[in-house]
Amino acid sequence: MKIVCIGGGPAGLYFGLLMKKQNPGHDITVVERNKPYDTFGWGVVFSDATMQNMRQWDPATAATIEHAFNHWDDIELRFKGERIRSGGHGFVGIGRKxxxxxxxxxxxxxxxKLVFETEALSDADFPDADLVIASDGINSRIRQQHADIFKPDAVTRPNRFIWLGTHQQFDAFNFIFEKTEHGWFQAHVYKFDENTTTFIVETPEDVWLAHGLDKMNVDESVAFCEKMFAAHLGGHPLMTNARHLRGSAWLNFQRIKCEQWSFHNGHSHVVLMGDAVHTAHFAIGSGTKLAIEDAIELTRQFQQQGATAEKIPEVLATYQQLRNIDVLRLQNAAWNAMEWFEVVGQRYADTLPPEQFMYSMLTRSQRISHENLRLRDAVWLGGFERWFAERAGVAVPADKAAPPPMFTPYTVRGLTLKNRVLVSPMAQYSAVDGVAGDYHLVHLGARAMGGAAMVFAEMTCVSAEGRITPGCPGMYNAEQKMAWKRIVDWIHHNTDAKFAMQLGHAGAKASTRLAWEGIDQPLKEGNWPIVSASEQQYLPGISQVAKAATLADMAQIKADFVRSAQDAADIGVDWLELHCAHGYLLSSFISPLTNQRTDDYGGSLENRLRYPLEVFKAVRAVWPADRPMSVRISAHDWVEGGITPDDAVAIARHFKAAGADMVDCSSGQVSKKEKPVYGRMFQTPFADRVRNEAGIATIAVGAISEADHVNSIIAAGRADLCAVARPHLANPAWTLTEAAKIGYTPIAWPKQYMSGKAQMESIFAREKAMAAAPAVKEPA
Known part of the structure; x- marks a missing residue:
């Protein structure tokens, strides 16, 4: 084949040499606008895994790079006068040049063939090429010329950064944070050769503007950074390759991803590669990694499918399909890391102590979990766990390991939870006339014995009209009260778990069938009148039409909540939660999607919150002062024009001021137009943001399914408790099981089940040992 690579960066050069090595008969040219052996930039970084990949594909290149690179395992944080170091992270640094x-x-x-000082203006300049590789960088001219085909999604991020260098030596990948009168700056620092270190300085746009950096030239910006980070530079200056630029050298990162990666221009097949097709933020050092692995994968496909002109369409299709999976995974991780640095000043730097700040930073991309940190640096993690446990009030003997964060106690008002795991409220649709029966005793009792610190009953309705379905439980008459007392007493007598009740009113989502008979569908007969903040039909053309609640309706419903809360207190419920989420009545007042009122209870967020806050305050006034009270909110409606995470922070602040102890951060279920983005722990960012911006404790929910998830969330300060739902349906003893999986044996089991404890723990220990052992070949 005749191949032309436009752009002499890592992607184009490495693909060119791999293909030439595979078949010397290929005619391959790399066209580069710069001079021979001349380039710009400081150090680049990629992982040990990428280096291993390069060893397999071209040992000669890998050996030369390894001879020149700097390898380090340690990450060091310099923050608030402290230095904290963790090892085992495995990166490679080398000068870009x-x-x-x-x-x-x-x-x-x-x-x-390398052609320098030549500007390739178009892919059409090479009509005799079978394949044109557009590896011409983030500002790819080829991508821009064919934007209608490639369909790039370009997002400019808010932080400003300047890419500098220094001769000051650092023996670890350093993250340095310094605070000014206007906000926080951070430096990403790593050595890439014997004499030189990359020193990237980053800050939010508002801080950048407040310091007048937009008006400084390059030399003035460098001097500003030298002064700020002088304590870390040891007298060495900062250097830049950008002094030839006019104006500021500060940039905004651009995230690029393309829907289509290749096409045929009438003469040649054209494919994007490297930064031209996708970018990943420097926060996880993956840009060079992506470029190198693009080149490897495309070479692999030609090797497997045939390196001929006829095979190109099939190869390019497979290449995009396979690379997209890994690229999206890395871009998502890089996005998480990038966002962490973008909000670090407003969310973490002023609230988290250095030890927890370090943990949060190490797990910022969500690719590194708690147990993965243990594999990387067990000593550091063990020390962190000891620090965390002692802050939670656990005295850890010097010769003992501390409990993992999820198994530390948590105290709210007069209540202490034995660990950080809750059984989330889960509708069971099994009550009769609102009465919780034997089913609920078995269901809730089994989960109370399963190791969780507290068990939530499903949403308990404050009136018959407030039930979601005829099978939903209530707390609005004496029979229901006694039924709940039976369950509360049983849990308190037989377990050390606490019992929580979530009070709610279904609003426009009331009077529907049991879930397995048609979720959200109106009853076939026997429907009752329903109300909401405004007149609405939850399922357009299907649901009953809910009328707008009058002031008299609102007064009665508030009284119903107060009565139910008093009854719950009477029977010994340990914790109360007010349900203000998921499109139910109180939620319908909060969301602009469902509240179109023109009175004092509609319009601004403050007005829309007025009624839910009135109910909350009335309930808090009768709920015992020594017992906690939380509120569940929908932190994101996932619909344009609905509640956003920004709103969630404001909502949380209002409930905090009203006396809420915690915010339970769920999302969605307000409108059927919602388009949620699912994934593991997908709602945890809402709990994280509310906790660290609104300054109130939070409960994380949503796709939390293993101990690693809980430990990572709690340890990083993203939430204070985790409510686990579906895994507890599959396994009532989920908490005990997860403890055994991670080898945490001090956890207490019910005395009746003790004979099963050692067996479960030994099974998981054996499985873990077998997984870690090298494979043994059986004799023939």
């Missing part, structure tokens, strides 16, 4: 020079030399050795 050195890396490209190595690749250029290898290309020449293999016979790849």
């Amino acid at each position: 050195k890396l490209l020079n190595i690749l250029q030399a290898r290309c020449e050795e293999l016979g790849v």
Whole structure:
């Protein structure tokens, strides 16, 4: 094949040399606008895993790079006068110029033609090429020329950064944080050769503007950074490759991803590669990794499917399909890391102590979990767990390991939970006339014995009209009260778990069938009148039409909540939660999607919150002062024009001021137009943001399914408690099981089940040992 690579960065050069190595008969040219052996930039970084990949595909190149690179395992945080270090992270640093020079030399050795000082204006400039690789960087001219085909999604991020260098030596990947009168700056610092270190300085746009950096030239910006980070530079200056620029050298990161990666221009097949097709923020050092692995995967596909012109369409289709999976995974991780640095000043730097700040930073991308940290650096993590446990009031003997964060106690008002796991409220649709029966005793009792600190009953309705379905339980008459007392007493007598009740009113989602008979569908007969903040029909053309609640309706419903709360207190319920989420009545007042009122209870967020806050305050006034009270909110409606995470912070602040102890951060279920983005722990960012911006404790929910999830959430300060739902349906003893999986044996079991404890723990220990052991070949 005749191949032209437009752009002499890592992607184009490495693909060129790999293909030439695979078949010397290929005619391969790399076209680069810069001079021979001349490039700009400081160090680049990629992982040990990428280096291993390179060893397999071209040992000669890998050996030369390894001879030139700097390898480090440690990450060091410099924050609030402290230095904290963790090891086992495995990165490679090398100067960008050195890396490209190595690749250029290898290309020449293999016979790849390098054409320098030539600006490739279009892919059409090479009509005789079978394949044109557009590896021309983040500002790819080829991508821009064919934007209608490639369909790029370009997002400019808010933080400003300047890419600098220094001769000050650092023996770890350093993250340095400094606070000014206007806000926080952070530096990403890593050594890439014997004498030089990359020093990237980053800050939010508002802080950048407040310091007048937008009006400074390059030299003035460098001097500003030197002064700010002087304590870390040891007298060495900062250097820039951007002094030839006019104006500021500060940039905004651009995230690029394309819907289509290749096309045929009438003469040649054209494919994007590297930064031209996708970018990943430097916060996890994956840009060079993505470029190198693009080149490897496309070479692999030609190797497997045939490196001929006829095979190109099939190869390019497979290439995009396979690479998209890994690229999206890395871009998502890089996005998480990038967002962490964008909000670190407003969310974490002023609220988290250095030890927890370090943990949060290490797990910012959500690719590194709690147990993965243990594999990387068990000593550091063990010390952190000891610190965390002692802050939670656990005295840890010097010769004992501390409990994992999820198994530390948590105290709210006069209540202490034995650990951080809750059984989430889950509708069971099994009550009769609102009365919780034997089913509820068995269901809730079994989960109370399963190791969780507290068990929530499903939403308990404050009136018959407030029930979601005829099978939903209530707390509005004496029979229901006694039925709940039976369950509360049983749990308190037989377990050390606490019992929580969530009070709610279904609003426009009331008077519907049992879930297995048609979720959200109106009853076939026997419907009762329903109300909401405004007249609405939850399922357009299907649901009953809910009338707008009058002031008299609102007064009666508030009285119903107060009576139910008093009854719950009478029977010994330990914790009360007010349900203001999921489109139910109180939620319908909060969301602009469902509240179109023109009185004092509609309009602004403050007005829309007025009634839910009135109910909350009335309930808090009768709820015992030594017992906690939380509120569940929908932190995101997932619909344009609905509640956003920004609103969730404001909502939480209002409930905090009203006396709420915690905010239970769920989302959605307010409108059927919702488009949620699912994934593991997908709602935890809402709890994280509310906790660290509104300054109130939170409960995280949503796709939390293993101990690693809980430990990571709690340890990083993203939430204070985790409510686990579906896993507890599958396994009432989910908490005990997860403890055994991670090898935490001090956890207490019910005395009746003790004979099963050692067996479960030994099974998981054996499985873990077998997974870690090298494979043994059986004799023939």
